[in-house]
Amino acid sequence: MKQTNRAENHSPLPQYTYTLFLGCTVPVRALNYEVSARKVADRLGLRLQDIPEFCCCGYPIKSVNRYAYLLMAARNLALAEEKGNPLCTLCSSCCGSLTEASHEIQEDPKLRKRINEDLYSLFGKRYEGNVHISHFVRILNREIGEKRIADQVRVDLSSLHVAPHYGCHYTKPSNIHDGGDDPEDPKSLDKLIEATGAKSVQYEDKLQCCGGGVLAIDEQVALAMAHRKLDHVQAQKADAMILICPFCNVMYESNQRKIEKAFQKEYKLPILFYPQLLGLALGIEPDDLGLKMNRIKATELLKKINRGVD
Amino acid sequence: MIDSKTFDPKFKFLIASEPGGENITKCFSCGTCTAGCPVREVTDRYNPRRIIRMALLGMKKEVLSSQFIWLCSSCYTCFERCPQNVKIPELMNAIKNIAVREGYLPPPMKSQLDLLASFGRLLEVTDFENGKRKDSCLPLLQEKTEDVKKILEKLGIRS
Numbered sequence: 001m002k003q004t005n006r007a008e009n010h011s012p013l014p015q016y017t018y019t020l021f022l023g024c025t026v027p028v029r030a031l032n033y034e035v036s037a038r039k040v041a042d043r044l045g046l047r048l049q050d051i052p053e054f055c056c057c058g059y060p061i062k063s064v065n066r067y068a069y070l071l072m073a074a075r076n077l078a079l080a081e082e083k084g085n086p087l088c089t090l091c092s093s094c095c096g097s098l099t100e101a102s103h104e105i106q107e108d109p110k111l112r113k114r115i116n117e118d119l120y121s122l123f124g125k126r127y128e129g130n131v132h133i134s135h136f137v138r139i140l141n142r143e144i145g146e147k148r149i150a151d152q153v154r155v156d157l158s159s160l161h162v163a164p165h166y167g168c169h170y171t172k173p174s175n176i177h178d179g180g181d182d183p184e185d186p187k188s189l190d191k192l193i194e195a196t197g198a199k200s201v202q203y204e205d206k207l208q209c210c211g212g213g214v215l216a217i218d219e220q221v222a223l224a225m226a227h228r229k230l231d232h233v234q235a236q237k238a239d240a241m242i243l244i245c246p247f248c249n250v251m252y253e254s255n256q257r258k259i260e261k262a263f264q265k266e267y268k269l270p271i272l273f274y275p276q277l278l279g280l281a282l283g284i285e286p287d288d289l290g291l292k293m294n295r296i297k298a299t300e301l302l303k304k305i306n307r308g309v310d
Numbered sequence: 311m312i313d314s315k316t317f318d319p320k321f322k323f324l325i326a327s328e329p330g331g332e333n334i335t336k337c338f339s340c341g342t343c344t345a346g347c348p349v350r351e352v353t354d355r356y357n358p359r360r361i362i363r364m365a366l367l368g369m370k371k372e373v374l375s376s377q378f379i380w381l382c383s384s385c386y387t388c389f390e391r392c393p394q395n396v397k398i399p400e401l402m403n404a405i406k407n408i409a410v411r412e413g414y415l416p417p418p419m420k421s422q423l424d425l426l427a428s429f430g431r432l433l434e435v436t437d438f439e440n441g442k443r444k445d446s447c448l449p450l451l452q453e454k455t456e457d458v459k460k461i462l463e464k465l466g467i468r469s
Contacts, residue, residue: 019374024432028439031446038448052452060422063380063406064415066466067331071461122460156396172386173399183390209348213383218420219379224352290446 008242013045013152016143018088018134019080020048021098023246024056026090029254030246032290036275037090037136039289043282044144044152048088051079057089059097062132073101074115078125086132088139092245095135099176105129117146137244137274138180141188146195153197154283159304160198162277163238164189165252167245168209183207192274193242197280204232209249220262226251228260228265239301240270242277249273253295270298280307317368324408325365331404336394337362343398348383356381358388358398365405374409380416381465415469423469427462430455 026034041048077098079254080087089095105112106129119125134142140149171183181188186207190200211225230252233241243249253271260266271294279289286307291298325331344350350357353390355378365373373379382402389399410419425432431454433439441452462468 003318014403027448027451028433028435031442031448033447035446050449052450053455055455055458056426056432060432061426063403063424064410064419065465066403066407068461068465068467071465072458086407118461118464124465167381168385168387173389178424184317209383209385209387211348211383214349214381216422217377217380217416218353221349221353221356222383225348225383228352235431236348293446 011280012019013148014143015045015047016139017047017049017085018139019083019085020050021054021057021080021087021089021094021133023075023089023091023094025246025250028091030249030273032276032293033090033246033249033273035288035290035293036273036279036284039284040140040279040282042137042273042278043279043284044140044149046088046139049083049085051083053079057091057094058101059093062097069097069106070111071100071115071118073098073120074105074127075123075125076132077102077105078119078123078127080131082125083126086134088134088136090136090246092135092167092169093247095133095172096176099133100131100173102131102133102217103176111169124264128296135244137170137189137192138177140274140278141192142180146191149192149278150196150197153195153281155281155305155307157197157277157305158199159283160301161201161237162193162198162272163201163203163233163236163241164193164206165210165241165243165248166207167243167248168213170244189242189274191246193277196278198277198281201233201236201238203236203238204230206232210248211243212247212251215251223255223259225260225262226255227265229230230256230259232266233266234269238269238280239304240277240298242272242274244274268296270294270296270301272301274300312367313370314367317372318370319368321368321370321373322366325401325404328408330397330400330407333363333394333396334362334401337366337396338394339363340393342393344389344395346391348385348387348388349383353381358382358402361397361405362398362401373405374412375414377416378457379405379409380419381384420469423462423467427459427469428454
């Protein structure tokens with residue numbers, strides 16, 4: 001194993017406590033994301049607490065009934081508000097939908113009154129609008145920062161070229177996310193990748209949607225959208241694609257074989273969640289980062305950094 | 311051929327009164343939404359400018375009964391770029407909410423509603439899933455919650 005010896009000349013890691021909101025997809029279909037995020041959080045001084053009673057964030061029902069979405073989101077936010085900690089999500093859609101709902105409830109007194117009457121009559125709860133919601137990767141970017149992350153790097157990843165996929169809801173709609181990334185030219189994930197020592201690869205249509213939003217309605221359209229992006233990443237000979245949303249993973253990893261068949265292509269492109277890449281750089285064992293759960297094995301990538309599995 | 315006699319001139323106001331649809335009448339059909347739309351790039355069945363134009367003309371039945379309103383992937387690219395702040399993904403949701411009330415609920419959305427009502431989540435958590443979580447040293451989840459069902463019942467939403 002190659003070791004790096006960086007001077008630890010930055011301030012020590014601060015301690016933060018968040019309530020972790022898992023949503024629907026992560027705790028059932030992306031355990032590798034959850035396992036690696038928790039490991040990395042622990043290493044970097046982020047305490048994540050759980051609320052087992054959380055339900056779906058409400059996003060899937062927004063197209064059916066907007067108020068039902070707001071009420072589902074408010075139920076979760078009320079539970080989080082009782083705990084008193086800010087909320088951390090791993091799913092970009094959960095982050096977007098909870099943030100939007102919280103802003104709307106906070107800014108519209110009439111809506112807040114109606115939501116709270118319903119929350120009280122149904123569940124004996126209230127939501128005052130005081131929960132701050134952030135995506136895990138934005139917390140890494142904002143609260144820990146690339147410099148401190150770089151200080152913690154123990155394994156040399158400089159041989160890796162990986163393609164960042166921002167997805168949509170991590171940056172957009174930009175009016176609900178408090179500053180940070182320009183939605184037309186986001187940089188935070190590139191910087192976090194570079195902080196691990198790996199190279200962030202640029203590719204065509206880097207900001208394009210994975211297609212997950214239309215998967216349930218029209219699979220062929222969704223697969224066609226993901227196919228274009230896999231082509232563009234492959235053209236740059238990236239070692240892996242780096243994701244920060246479990247639904248993007250459904251498109252690029254779970255459906256990669258289906259896309260290969262439908263479009264007569266061969267990718268075999270490993271799809272890693274950012275905390276898995278970061279965890280490797282921090283010297284955490286691949287098994288402890290859930291890499292065995294990745295459907296497309298990252299064997300070659302691990303060999304490149306001398307962490308080959310036996 | 312479009313027959314203007316069948317148009318409902320009030321349709322745009324119905325949409326504008328629906329949360330998310332407020333800015334529909336500001337659209338001047340520049341097509342920025344369609345030019346940057348990732349769904350439009352792979353299929354010509356989805357074309358936000360066309361849908362908004364049809365809605366503004368009052369083609370109520372054609373818009374509400376069509377599958378194309380459900381093809382928005384909610385990527386928010388058009389939301390960011392629209393010079394008139396039409397908030398297209400929110401507008402599409404407003405139109406979809408109206409369509410559902412008029413009885414046009416696509417089967418995949420019906421299935422999602424059933425799952426949410428049954429489990430409180432889109433994916434079921436049973437002993438099996440919790441077993442996998444335990445093997446990965448992850449905290450166990452409450453297997454299901456009735457709370458979403460209570461919300462749907464309270465609002466009279468049936469799949």
